[in-house]
Amino acid sequence: MRALLFVAATVSILISVLIVWTLFSEAWTFISGLMNDATITVKRDGTREVELPQGLGGLVDDGARPGWYPRDGRFDLPTIVLGTLIVSGISIVVAAPLGLGAAIFLSEYARPGLRRWLKPILEVLAGVPSVVFGFFALRFLGPDVIQPLFDTRTPTGLLVTGVAIGILVTPLMASISEDSLRSVPSALREASYGIGARKSTTVAKIVIPAAVSGIIAALIVSVSRAIGETMVAALASGALGQAPRTVHPTDTGLTMTAAMAQLASGSDQVVGSGLAFQSLFFVGAVLFVMTMILNLFAARVVERFRNKY
């Protein structure tokens, strides 16, 4: 029996090995393609232009209008990385205060009876599938809230995507922060009341600083989740598989995840560079490394905070 159970436990290692191997071998195919393949582009007037292998320089478009155009063999990594950073930045600006505020209320102010009702409702919000948030962003948040409020040109874009993902990760942020706030020993609170501190002072000066590593971990996990969120970005970022590089949140754009999803859903029609489909794996590998670093970092922070009390 023991051997059988052991095998089941090692399945997780097999999965990790498979993920790393597929990502990096396929990503390497893409990189070596960039290094070795000549690309043939058909211009608008019908003439063909043969380009030499792009090399690693192909990952940063230094032309006048840089952008992510996989079908034309132009893979400008900064376009989609910037898109991802803008979107996850906005989402954390939304989720951090909302989630932390909700966590403080649930942990410090809500009476047990109220908390017993509010916490499950928040957990239900966490259970709503992300494609539903994508639809919500596309049909309501974009046209009815963000566009009139920020006067964006289109109802879709990086800003809407960021706000929607922010709402999506708020329950996660709230849940992890609340756990760390509640794990602060009540003796700390009582000591603070004992020397005459008010409730708000106690929360702000004692409880939050004591739980700060858990709150930081919650932030990192939320960022990681926001970076990897796919469906909202694929539906609401406004680009369809290609986008010019932009730094303005009100523009339409592409995140790494949206670029992947749209490459995959258009895989039957991918024309132009044969590398286009391979770029999917390269972007996936970059995404994997980014979220992996964040998750390991969060795990370390949590480890430290667990040892504290």
Place this chain on the structure above:
Amino acid sequence: MAVTMNTRASTQAAVRGGLVSGKRDVKGILFASATLACLLLALLMLVLLMWEVVSQAIPVFDRRGFSFLTGELGSNPDEVGVSQGLWGSLIIAVFVIGLSFPIGIAAGVYLEEYAKPTRFTRFIQLNIRNLAGIPSVVYGILGLVVFVQGIKFFTGGRSIIAAGITLAILVLPIIIITTTEAIRAVPAGLREAGMGVGATRWESTRDHVLPYAAPGILTGTMLAIARALGEAAPLILIGAITGALRSAPGQGLVDKLQGKFTAMPIVIYGWSNEVNKPGKETGLTFTDLTSAAIVVLLVMVLLLNVAAILLRNRFEKGRQG
């Protein structure tokens, strides 16, 4: 006389003020209200989302009725339905139960009951936590390369089998983590009592530990199924069908499992991008239909979530008392 009255009144006012209004912690009340506002805003979003979706979905159920659930994917908003999505999601749930449930519980039991705290055990635990944090779209790549292309002879390519295995792998860490947590909460006395009367470790695990941990494990499994039912990103990479999908008559089960497929979240994704022209007969647009499909998906996912939460709360309460 008037002066003394005045002095007394003002003294009283000052003392009362010092005792009452000075104690009112305005900043504190503002702070507490702000935290409450954060919570309410998050909940308001949930209410808005539900309202938006349900209000658009009602006319669909009203005018289409049961045919919305039995219809197939297509381009005519008067006829399309979600039957293939429902079928796909059902099969995915079967895969999760059939694959992740036994493997996840076995792995959890090993890690909590058998594994010695060696470096290798710690590595497995860290690895599982990391797997839980990998974006779902990356699992889609795994599914595409290994299950769609790698073992095509078995999965038949872009099929529900490939999708089912991929999603089973995606939620495996959730089941392992909730299983280990549930087993960790089992009092040591229970385990020792079993072994004290001569049971082997496996017998004591099977007869004492697992039954006690069952509600926790079941909660985790329900959350895992809910997660798998709502995931769309990996299915897009595996190649679920978003457009028209006609089911060929007379297909065997194996052909069906190995053939083209879709699932509820993919139906929603596909219809969200559809042109918004109202149907001639029913006047329903694809936005309305999407809302109705979302309601169908939410009913499945949220019922599982609510059941899991109730189960957990019920057993938490029962054991505290």
